[in-house]
Amino acid sequence: MDVREIMSKNFVSLGPDDTIQAFMSAMERYHIHSVPVIEKGKLLGNLEYKKLSKKGIIDPSTAKIRSFMDSPPPTLKPDSTVEAAADVLFKSRMRALPVVEKGKVIGVVSVWDIMDVAARTKCFRQTTADAIMSPAETINVDDDLGKARVFMREKDISRLPVVNADGKLVGVLTVFDMLRAIKPRERQGWFSMAAEVDRIMGCPVSTVMNKNPVIAGPRTSLSEIASMMVQHKTSGIIITDGAMPLGVVTIKDLLEVYVAGLSQKGVYYQVIGLEDEDEMTINTVDRMIRDTLQKIATIVPLQFFFIHVKKHSLEGLRTKYSVRARLRTDAGVFMSKSVKWDARDAIGTALDNLERIMLKRKEEMVTRIKKGARKFKQLRQTQEL
Numbered sequence: 001m002d003v004r005e006i007m008s009k010n011f012v013s014l015g016p017d018d019t020i021q022a023f024m025s026a027m028e029r030y031h032i033h034s035v036p037v038i039e040k041g042k043l044l045g046n047l048e049y050k051k052l053s054k055k056g057i058i059d060p061s062t063a064k065i066r067s068f069m070d071s072p073p074p075t076l077k078p079d080s081t082v083e084a085a086a087d088v089l090f091k092s093r094m095r096a097l098p099v100v101e102k103g104k105v106i107g108v109v110s111v112w113d114i115m116d117v118a119a120r121t122k123c124f125r126q127t128t129a130d131a132i133m134s135p136a137e138t139i140n141v142d143d144d145l146g147k148a149r150v151f152m153r154e155k156d157i158s159r160l161p162v163v164n165a166d167g168k169l170v171g172v173l174t175v176f177d178m179l180r181a182i183k184p185r186e187r188q189g190w191f192s193m194a195a196e197v198d199r200i201m202g203c204p205v206s207t208v209m210n211k212n213p214v215i216a217g218p219r220t221s222l223s224e225i226a227s228m229m230v231q232h233k234t235s236g237i238i239i240t241d242g243a244m245p246l247g248v249v250t251i252k253d254l255l256e257v258y259v260a261g262l263s264q265k266g267v268y269y270q271v272i273g274l275e276d277e278d279e280m281t282i283n284t285v286d287r288m289i290r291d292t293l294q295k296i297a298t299i300v301p302l303q304f305f306f307i308h309v310k311k312h313s314l315e316g317l318r319t320k321y322s323v324r325a326r327l328r329t330d331a332g333v334f335m336s337k338s339v340k341w342d343a344r345d346a347i348g349t350a351l352d353n354l355e356r357i358m359l360k361r362k363e364e365m366v367t368r369i370k371k372g373a374r375k376f377k378q379l380r381q382t383q384e385l
Contacts, residue, residue, distance in 0.1 A: 003085050004078040006117060007099045007107030013038045014047070016066035023047055024060060031176070031233055033095040036105055037069045043098055043105050045069030050093070075100045076109060086114045090259045093272065111251050112230050118258040119226035129225055130218035132257060132333050133239045133247030138163045141170050141206045148173055148205055156310065156322070159236045161245040162209045168243040172213035173205055174236075215240045218247075222257060225249055256326070260304035269293065273309030277343055285347050292351040299362045301330040307347060321346040325354055334358065 012026055013036045026035060027049060037045040047069045074092045076085055076099045088097060089111060096110040118124055139148050139160045148160055152175065162171040214228055215238045225237050235251040259270070269289060274282055293305060308324045322339045323346045336353035340346035 001082045001117065002078065003076050003080050003082060003099055003107075003109045003113075006082060006113040007078070007109045008113065009107045011036070011096075011105075011108040013105070014065055015039050016044055016064065016069065018065050020052070020060035020063040020065065020068065023049075023052075023065060028176070036073070036098040036108065037065055037071075038105060041104055043073070043075070043100060043103075045071035046073030046094070046098065048094060050095075073098065077101065078106065082114065082117050085109050086118075086255065086259055089114065090255050090270075091272065111235075111255060112233070114258065115226040115230050115251065115254060118254060119223045119230070121223075121258070123257065124222040124226060124254075127222045127257065128218065129216055129220045129222065129237070129239050129249050130247070130332075132222070132253050132328065133218070133249045134253070134335065136161050136238065136245040136247050138167075138245060139173065139205060140165070141204070141209075143205050144202050145173075145178060145205060145208060146202060149178065159248065159250075161213070161238050161248070162205055163245065169213065169215070169238065169240055169245045171206070171209035171211045172236075172238060173209045177208045177210060213238050216249075217241070222249075222254060226254055229254070256304070256306055257328075260306075260328070269305035269307075271307045271309065273307075273311070274343065281343055284344055288344070288348055288351055292355055295355060296327070296329075296358045299358050303328040303330065307350065309343060309347065323347050323350040325350040327354060331361070334361075 012030050012032060014022060014026065016037055016039055023035060026032060033050065034046060034048045036043055037047055044066070047065055051070070052068055074088050074094065074097055076088065076097050078099055078101050080099075085097060089095075089109075096108050098105045099107040099109060137151070137155050137157060137160060139151060139162055141162050141164050152158065152160065159172055159174045161169055162173055164170050214232050214234050216225055216228065218239050218241065220239075228237055229235065229251055237249050238245055239247040239249060271285060271289070274285060289305070289307070293302060296302065305328070306326045308326075310322045311319045320339060320341055321343045323337060325336045325347075327334045334354060334357050336350045336357060338346050338349035338353065340349060
């Protein structure tokens with residue numbers, strides 16, 4: 001199957017001289033995260049909300065898109081395969097890709113289009129939500145939006161399950177919910193990491209949250225999860241046990257599983273975020289990962305491994321690296337995190353943490369086996385008497 005068969009021919013685009021405010025309005029109206037930037041039929045760039053949110057913008061009503069767009073953006077051809085499109089979306093961390101033919105944008109392939117295909121695969125039918133979900137990071141319904149905003153930034157997440165005093169799910173708060181709550185004239189501070197919008201940031205989470213979040217059980221298949229995301233146009237599903245939030249499955253998680261499933265040999269692993277590092281760093285990281293996976297493979301069969309690296313908190317010439325590692329095995333998904341001033345140190349710490357988690361699991365398994373053996377021996381001795 002090629003992208004011509006799944007691309008959207010009706011898509012939203014903006015011009016380089018349109019304002020950031022116009023993009024924000026399009027985000028709300030069409031619930032999109034990115035747009036191709038086109039002038040006189042020619043693709044000039046692409047504008048992504050996630051990248052834009054990291055920049056300080058004084059006034060979105062006057063700031064031009066041309067100053068913030070990525071140029072040139074990754075593109076697809078109409079005869080590119082769906083698998084190739086998924087791989088580019090995953091590696092570029094974009095939400096949609098323009099499809100170009102003879103220099104003209106003829107369509108857009110989004111993560112929603114990929115999920116529609118992925119939902120029909122054997123891997124998605126046989127894998128359940130509890131195998132890939134991340135632990136739920138929650139916020140109390142009485143907390144204010146300022147706290148929620150800071151929490152989202154610190155955890156690098158775009159949605160928060162909202163719970164009451166009993167820990168039961170009562171809603172979900174997303175970046176879109178917060179954005180809709182801010183009046184257009186007040187949005188000039190939204191994208192600035194230092195600025196706060198006082199009127200809304202002091203309001204309780206309950207005034208803005210979605211009181212009807214999309215939920216699923218831990219044994220829900222990824223096929224069902226993907227279909228729910230496409231149907232509700234939501235990029236995250238809250239996994240619950242009764243009324244208690246257990247975890248969250250995002251569209252990024254599903255894309256990871258789909259891309260990993262395209263690899264037919266060995267253990268698939270991918271490192272995202274080191275593209276700008278020197279060759280020595282990349283080679284060292286590759287060796288570290290291979291050594292760690294080789295050790296862990298003696299404990300449990302491996303399926304795929306992802307490391308996401310992010311650079312932030314610039315202080316002079318120093319850059320802080322935050323790392324999130326996710327390992328899927330036959331026994332489930334295991335995760336670890338770390339933050340360091342050096343990329344290799346950050347990744348090494350995350351790998352060490354992951355190895356300790358797996359060794360602890362091995363010890364627990366050995367203990368259970370020994371206890372089981374002792375009980376069996378005692379039972380036999382009792383029967384012999």
